[in-house]
Amino acid sequence: MRTGRLVVAITGASGTVYAARFLRMAVPAFDEIFLAYSHQALEVAELELGLPGFAADPDPARLAGLPCPNVRVMDPRSYFHPPASGSFTHDGMVIIPCSMGTAGRIAAGISDNLVARAADVCLKERRPLVLVVRETPLSLVHLRNLTALTEAGAVVLPASPSFYNKPQGIDDLADTVAARAMHQVGFTPAVVPPWQYATP
Ligand SMILES: Cc1cc2nc3c(=O)[nH]c(=O)nc-3n(C[C@H](O)[C@H](O)[C@H](O)COP(=O)(O)O)c2cc1C
Structure with a gap:
């Protein structure tokens, strides 16, 4: 049963731009x-998106570029937030x-911070857990960890933009990844339609 609640880390x-574009899609959807x-x-985020003072005041509206009244920012050092508990139900974590x-x-x-703990809860409760991973190249350690996560039920979704929709810039490219993540938690954003096969 859908709860309308999503956990995001x-x-x-x-690639903070992936988070920014994902929030733009998720805020109206959840x-x-x-x-x-x-x-x-x-x-x-400060470095890549040129957001001075963001570390001191990480307002998600500055990332998403739209009002975020339904976004609750949690302290990653505290386990006194709902997603740290298995009894709190939600539709998944990205x-x-x-x-x-x-x-x-x-x-x-x-589980040495709230992000790792909330993800650990998803695995034990068999809730969707989507990891939009970004590193290159990948070491054997990385590959083994990603294999273990897949075996435990997580979806490993590499931040690999696609080009077949002819993206016009960085935001468009990032949208191709953000839309895939949204698809994993039950939404297919119109901004990046599924690829349609057409004979050239
Ligand atoms: C500018 C910058 C870019 C980074 N890019 C990556 C990256 O693409 N992938 C990665 O795994 N770590 C990257 N790192 C290293 C992580 O930030 C570092 O391992 C950190 O401990 C991760 O902690 P966290 O997972 O708690 O955020 C980067 C660090 C900096 C400063």
């Missing part, structure tokens, strides 16, 4: 979004972008 991999940034995510550090901690069951 933004970690310190390159009733409530529980959002956690890792400490490193805030630093990377980590976008997901660093190899966070992927490794989840794969090893090390």
Whole structure:
């Protein structure tokens, strides 16, 4: 049964733009979004998106470029937030972008912050967990961790933009990844229609 609630985490991999574009799609689609940034995510967001002061005041509306009244920002150091508990029901968790550090901690069951704990809860409760991972190249350690996560039920969704819809810029490219993540939690945004086969 759908709850209209989504958990979103933004970690310190390159690609905060994926998170920004994902929030633009998710905010109108869900009733409530529980959002956690890792400490490193805030630093990377400031750098990549040129958002001065964002680390001190990480207002999701600045990322998404639209009002976010239904987004609740959680302290990643505190476990006193609903997604830390299995008894809190929601429609899934998307980590976008997901660093190899966070992927490794989840794969090893090390719940040393709220992001890793909320993901651990998804795995144990068999709820959708989508990791939009970003690193290149991938080491054997990364590949083994991603395999373990897939075996445990997570969806590993590499931040690999597609080009067949002829994206016009970075936001369009990022939308091709964000839309795939939305699809995994039950929505197919009109902004990136599914590919239609046409004979050339
Ligand atoms: C500018 C910048 C870009 C980074 N890009 C990546 C990346 O693409 N993938 C990755 O796994 N780590 C990347 N890192 C390293 C992570 O931020 C680092 O491993 C951190 O400990 C991850 O912590 P977190 O998962 O709690 O955010 C980057 C760091 C910086 C400063």
